[in-house]
Every structure is written in C-alpha cells, then in structure tokens.
Amino acid sequence: MYSPLLHKFVMNEKIAGESGLEYSFDVGIYGRSSEKLVAVGMQNNDKAQQPADTNSLHKFLAAIKDLRAVHPDMQGAYYSSSYGYQDDSAWHLARRHGEGADKTEIRFFDYKDKIYFEIKSPP
Secondary structure, three states, rough: OOOOOOOOEEEEEEEEEEEEEEEEEEEEEOOOOOEEEEEEEEEEOOOOOOOEEEHHHHHHHHHHHHHHHOOOOOOOOEEEEOEEEOOOHHHHHHHHHHHOOOOOEEEEEEOOOHHHHHEOOOO
C-alpha cells in the first residue's frame, strides 16, 4: 500500500500531537517528496500477553485524533495484536470511527493462533 519508492519508513517513532504529548509508534510512514506523515502503526506490546482491551484501543484512537490535528493529511493508522482483542471492542470502534468525518483509515489486525483477521473502518 505504501511503496518504499514514494514513502520513508521510520521505526520506533515518537510523534508529537497538537496537545504537545508525544506518542510512540512502532512505525511512522512519511511521503518521500513531501516529508508529511502519511500513516502510523503500532502493536499490542502487553507484557502479560493479554488481548488488547477497550482502554488501550481508546488511547490509540485518542492519539490518532491528536496527531490528525497536526497532520491533517494522515491517511492511515494501524494497530496489531498477536493476542487478540477483548470482546468485540475493535469491531465496534472501527465501525464507529467510520461514521465520523475523519478520513483516516483505521485498521486493526489480529494474528491470534496463526489466523489473520483484519478489522477496518468502513469507507
């Protein structure tokens, strides 16, 4: 989706939002020619290897909202959990996010038990 010819990938990126808070992401993707932030991605790094819960997903979405105020052209935000998601929180948050005016694509990835699922906000 993000060609290395057109995009630069930065690992373990800290990015400041409009609030002044800095958020840590596993990857930041920037346009090579514009140097603008295009997308961010992070994974569930729970030390106890617990599924991502609603609280951690709300923190992720709040960070994305704060970043969008500074980077309005940001196209995507991706969250991955190898431990799954508690309840259906990712499904509900992705659907609710798709109903808003925010055009940033939100995707949640789940690699639990060697099975891959993708949950994305509706177009």
